[in-house]
Amino acid sequence: MGMAATAACHPEPVEAGSPLLDLGGVTKAFQTVVANRDVSLAIRPGEIHAVLGENGAGKSTLMKMIYGVFPPDAGEMRWNGEPVVLTSPAQARKLGIGMVFQHFSLFESLTVAENISLTVPDSVARLAGRIREIGQRFSLPVNPDSLVHSLSVGERQRVEIIRCLLQEPQLIIMDEPTSVLPPSGIPALFDTIRELAAQGCAVLFISHKLEEIRSLCHSATVMRAGEVVATVDPRRASALELAHLMIGREIPHPKRTAPMPGRDPVLELAQLSQPSDDPFGVGLHDLDLRLYPGEIVGIAGISGNGQKELAALLSGEAVLDRRRRDLVRVLGQGCGDMDAKLRRGMGLAFVPEDRNGRGSVPEMTLAENALLTGHAQGMVRRGLIERSRMRAFAETCIREMGVRCTGPEAEARSLSGGNLQKFIMGREIRLKPKVLVAAQPTWGVDVGAAALIRQQLIDLRDSGVGILVISEELDELFEVSDRIHVLFRGRLSPALGRAEATVSTIGDYMTGGFLPRDVTKARVTA
Numbered sequence: 001m002g003m004a005a006t007a008a009c010h011p012e013p014v015e016a017g018s019p020l021l022d023l024g025g026v027t028k029a030f031q032t033v034v035a036n037r038d039v040s041l042a043i044r045p046g047e048i049h050a051v052l053g054e055n056g057a058g059k060s061t062l063m064k065m066i067y068g069v070f071p072p073d074a075g076e077m078r079w080n081g082e083p084v085v086l087t088s089p090a091q092a093r094k095l096g097i098g099m100v101f102q103h104f105s106l107f108e109s110l111t112v113a114e115n116i117s118l119t120v121p122d123s124v125a126r127l128a129g130r131i132r133e134i135g136q137r138f139s140l141p142v143n144p145d146s147l148v149h150s151l152s153v154g155e156r157q158r159v160e161i162i163r164c165l166l167q168e169p170q171l172i173i174m175d176e177p178t179s180v181l182p183p184s185g186i187p188a189l190f191d192t193i194r195e196l197a198a199q200g201c202a203v204l205f206i207s208h209k210l211e212e213i214r215s216l217c218h219s220a221t222v223m224r225a226g227e228v229v230a231t232v233d234p235r236r237a238s239a240l241e242l243a244h245l246m247i248g249r250e251i252p253h254p255k256r257t258a259p260m261p262g263r264d265p266v267l268e269l270a271q272l273s274q275p276s277d278d279p280f281g282v283g284l285h286d287l288d289l290r291l292y293p294g295e296i297v298g299i300a301g302i303s304g305n306g307q308k309e310l311a312a313l314l315s316g317e318a319v320l321d322r323r324r325r326d327l328v329r330v331l332g333q334g335c336g337d338m339d340a341k342l343r344r345g346m347g348l349a350f351v352p353e354d355r356n357g358r359g360s361v362p363e364m365t366l367a368e369n370a371l372l373t374g375h376a377q378g379m380v381r382r383g384l385i386e387r388s389r390m391r392a393f394a395e396t397c398i399r400e401m402g403v404r405c406t407g408p409e410a411e412a413r414s415l416s417g418g419n420l421q422k423f424i425m426g427r428e429i430r431l432k433p434k435v436l437v438a439a440q441p442t443w444g445v446d447v448g449a450a451a452l453i454r455q456q457l458i459d460l461r462d463s464g465v466g467i468l469v470i471s472e473e474l475d476e477l478f479e480v481s482d483r484i485h486v487l488f489r490g491r492l493s494p495a496l497g498r499a500e501a502t503v504s505t506i507g508d509y510m511t512g513g514f515l516p517r518d519v520t521k522a523r524v525t526a
């Protein structure tokens with residue numbers, strides 16, 4: 001198995017000229033953590049400029065300052081040569097700086113044009129025309145009259161980009177825009193970004209995917225621990241060189257041996273069908289799955305095909321009625337009607353896709369977040385919390401996962417996205433579960449930390465744990481899985497062994513290739 005590296009296609013050279021944005025010596029600290037130290041960065045009109053670095057390197061902090069979320073403690077920002085002090089995003093937008101966030105802020109039950117009218121002052125009818133016009137100009141096809149709930153993730157992202165473009169920005173900041181897209185949606189986004197650049201717009205592009213940066217960007221600022229360590233032309237550097245600059249050492253590659261699965265499944269689904277409670281959700285149909293101890297089974301597929309619903313039924317966030325409890329079995333026991341707490345008591349650990357809110361409570365400290373799922377690990381005795389054990393457990397997760405933070409008393413919300421994900425994965429792995437269900441285990445995590453997490457999953461499997469990984473990243477699934485199923489429109493494909501699971505078979509399954517023709521009348525292509 002393996003996935004061919006994306007061929008680097010060399011975009012047009014950057015136009016010469018004076019910088020649109022020029023940052024000099026920018027510094028920003030949060031209490032004792034210096035998130036940005038003496039950062040300098042310049043971007044010209046028409047330039048696609050990557051910002052890369054490990055989790056916690058300071059990328060988001062820098063972008064937030066450019067977008068006016070908070071001011072720097074020191075340093076200077078020049079816009080078209082003039083010094084500026086930004087005090088709010090509204091001011092940044094007025095100046096010509098737009099930002100497309102990872103998380104979409106759209107109302108499902110409103111149309112595209114109605115959603116945009118909430119932030120762009122114009123009539124819905126006129127906006128519909130402007131949306132079509134921008135859509136054509138920048139290859140962003142979307143119907144202004146469509147209800148947002150009927151749109152794919154890629155289309156929703158287009159709506160966010162169009163909303164940003166309607167304000168005619170000269171600089172657009174994109175924070176990990178590809179992380180929400182299925183692989184098939186990425187080329188279209190890149191076409192749009194190249195079109196933007198060709199029309200003179202500057203783009204700041206954050207990504208952990210080095211091959212993407214190499215194929216798209218004209219220049220790259222590499223950050224490490226809050227400082228700029230290099231400014232390079234990523235088209236002339238290999239992914240390995242970029243990774244080396246970023247983390248300052250070689251990236252370890254996960255090592256795996258042949259699996260030695262046990263005889264009795266630790267997790268089973270038997271002809272499980274369940275309609276979705278959510279009017280915009282996906283119903284599950286006839287799911288059959290067996291996970292044995294000592295193996296990793298991957299669930300591939302584009303999110304929005306039942307992943308959320310499957311994860312909820314496995315974790316116990318969604319329960320079946322008592323008569324159907326045997327359709328979900330953990331360690332041979334029917335548990336479909338049990339809540340999450342009871343299932344955890346049986347030895348099931350769970351890493352949800354949503355690390356804020358589900359995976360952790362943002363306002364609580366890391367130690368308190370450790371207690372939430374780890375209380376059975378001797379952290380509570382005779383009804384009283386053993387604070388020292390709670391802290392020690394959190395400290396172990398922080399140390400062993402290399403979580404960048406001020407310590408176990410740091411609030412979860414103060415961590416960078418990738419660092420919080422590392423902490424949550426570390427916590428669940430250290431609960432010594434018998435079954436682990438992990439949704440998007442390395443989402444937003446840098447290359448070095450992703451390798452660490454994948455190795456830990458393999459080691460956990462070698463210790464006899466059954467692991468189910470739900471992931472949109474094929475590379476990840478190829479690296480860790482012993483068998484792979486694909487989830488498509490709420491249906492699960494047959495399992496593919498390592499030898500059969502190729503990019504082309506999985507790609508075919510992702511559009512329903514495993515189903516009889518009558519079940520999938522319209523095969524999707526995107």
Ligand SMILES: Nc1ncnc2c1ncn2[C@@H]1O[C@H](COP(=O)(O)OP(=O)(O)OP(=O)(O)O)[C@@H](O)[C@H]1O
Pocket residue numbers: 030031033034035053054055056057058059060061062404405413414415416417418419444
């Ligand atoms: N509001 C805050 N309070 C305290 N510390 C913060 C705050 N925001 C960021 N930090 C700290 O600043 C550092 C840089 O974080 P930042 O989010 O900029 O990193 P990043 O490079 O964007 O990481 P990731 O790739 O994980 O998103 C981290 O150590 C983080 O814990």
